[in-house]
Amino acid sequence: MALQIVKYPDPVLTEMCKEVQNFDTELGKTLDDMFEAMYRAHGVGLAAPQVGILKRFTVIDCSDDNSEQLELVNPVIIEVEGTELSEEGCLSIPGYQANVKRNSWVKVNYFDRKGEEHELEAEGLLSVAIQHEIDHLDGVLFIDKLSRLKRESFKRWFKKKEQ
Numbered sequence: 664m665a666l667q668i669v670k671y672p673d674p675v676l677t678e679m680c681k682e683v684q685n686f687d688t689e690l691g692k693t694l695d696d697m698f699e700a701m702y703r704a705h706g707v708g709l710a711a712p713q714v715g716i717l718k719r720f721t722v723i724d725c726s727d728d729n730s731e732q733l734e735l736v737n738p739v740i741i742e743v744e745g746t747e748l749s750e751e752g753c754l755s756i757p758g759y760q761a762n763v764k765r766n767s768w769v770k771v772n773y774f775d776r777k778g779e780e781h782e783l784e785a786e787g788l789l790s791v792a793i794q795h796e797i798d799h800l801d802g803v804l805f806i807d808k809l810s811r812l813k814r815e816s817f818k819r820w821f822k823k824k825e826q
């Protein structure tokens with residue numbers, strides 16, 4: 664069955680996720696289903712809690728043609744450099760975008776579905792996507808990173824949308 668994307672303000676999006684211990688076929692199947700759900704929603708990243716799973720993994724693809732599949736299991740950012748402001752959105756908050764300050768370069772340590780360890784250096788959109796998705800694993804949304812004023816404007820936007 665196709666995965667459904669959890670929307671704000673579902674409390675599952677504010678939970679801390681647990682590390683993956685078992686790199687089993689179930690994990691691979693879930694990652695495949697998450698790629699499918701992400702592409703269907705035209706997103707560049709989707710984290711496990713966004714499909715109701717409180718585990719530390721996420722899928723990312725910043726390419727235009729679905730050719731750069733990246734799956735990060737138990738990812739940890741181990742080095743950062745610089746800061747930059749860029750516009751972000753989230754599949755759990757469809758229709759809302761805002762500028763968020765992030766590190767411009769990151770080095771991330773992670774595992775793939777087979778349990779093999781990797782390191783990746785990223786900048787630009789990929790760096791932003793990695794930071795955004797790892798935040799999800801800690802129950803943090805990009806709107807949590809906004810200034811108080813911007814946050815108020817988000818709340819007004821959301822209230823209006825819900826009417």
Ligand code: CO
Nearest residue numbers: 752753754755
């Ligand atoms: Co998101």
